[in-house]
Amino acid sequence: MAKYLSELDQLFQALSDGTRRAIVERLVHSPASVSTLAEPFDAALPTIVAHLRVLERAGIVSSEKVGRVRTYQLVPDALVPANHWIVAQRRPQERRLDRLGEHLARRPDTPPSPTEPPGATT
Amino acid sequence: MAKYLSELDQLFQALSDGTRRAIVERLVHSPASVSTLAEPFDAALPTIVAHLRVLERAGIVSSEKVGRVRTYQLVPDALVPANHWIVAQRRPQERRLDRLGEHLARRPDTPPSPTEPPGATT
Numbered sequence: 001m002a003k004y005l006s007e008l009d010q011l012f013q014a015l016s017d018g019t020r021r022a023i024v025e026r027l028v029h030s031p032a033s034v035s036t037l038a039e040p041f042d043a044a045l046p047t048i049v050a051h052l053r054v055l056e057r058a059g060i061v062s063s064e065k066v067g068r069v070r071t072y073q074l075v076p077d078a079l080v081p082a083n084h085w086i087v088a089q090r091r092p093q094e095r096r097l098d099r100l101g102e103h104l105a106r107r108p109d110t111p112p113s114p115t116e117p118p119g120a121t122t
Numbered sequence: 123m124a125k126y127l128s129e130l131d132q133l134f135q136a137l138s139d140g141t142r143r144a145i146v147e148r149l150v151h152s153p154a155s156v157s158t159l160a161e162p163f164d165a166a167l168p169t170i171v172a173h174l175r176v177l178e179r180a181g182i183v184s185s186e187k188v189g190r191v192r193t194y195q196l197v198p199d200a201l202v203p204a205n206h207w208i209v210a211q212r213r214p215q216e217r218r219l220d221r222l223g224e225h226l227a228r229r230p231d232t233p234p235s236p237t238e239p240p241g242a243t244t
Contacts, residue, residue, distance in 0.1 A: 008140070016135035025211065083205065086204055086205045087205065
């Protein structure tokens with residue numbers, strides 16, 4: 001059954017494999033060729049190439065071929081949509097606390113409201 | 123081929139489906155029964171139940187059965203490891219900028235270092 005995969009589907013799917021995550025962790029430091037990327041893994045080169053294709057389809061890495069060597073690099077900010085989705089799933093009470101914190105940070109010197117006398121009890 | 127799935131594998135795999143993400147988005151607001159969760163979807167109840175099992179195995183939701191009704195709720199902080207992994211994949215230059223920002227924020231009134239005369243050129 002063919003299924004349309006959204007950007008987030010592809011991002012999270014690409015990140016759901018330990019080898020692919022390790023490739024991303026390696027590319028954080030610098031671009032690298034397929035053979036360099038394959039070195040630390042106990043996997044055949046075609047397996048690594050397949051993982052790289054999944055990462056490239058998801059927009060996480062891009063590649064460039066010079067002569068016979070294909071070099072992969074991270075696409076800047078490619079993981080931002082995944083990060084945004086996760087951060088948006090905080091529960092309402094946590095978001096209320098965030099807003100309270102922002103409010104207090106913006107108004108550090110505001111005296112107590114005059115509509116609430118200091119000694120008021122209810 | 124049986125394959126060991128790590129915590130991150132399971133988290134990202136669970137989030138790679140739009141219906142499962144929509145269930146998480148709904149549960150952010152309050153716990154809900156299977157039939158309530160199934161309402162917005164054009165999918166058979168067993169399909170929704172299967173999605174909920176994936177989310178529960180990944181530790182993203184938990185459930186409780188009272189009488190004949192099973193209620194699902196989000197597990198607090200379940201997505202934190204996924205978020206941490208993503209945030210850790212910033213490139214070294216971005217992390218250096220972060221550290222510079224933290225340094226400047228900590229020492230707002232520090233004069234230029236005496237080992238670097240103001241007019242020094244190299």
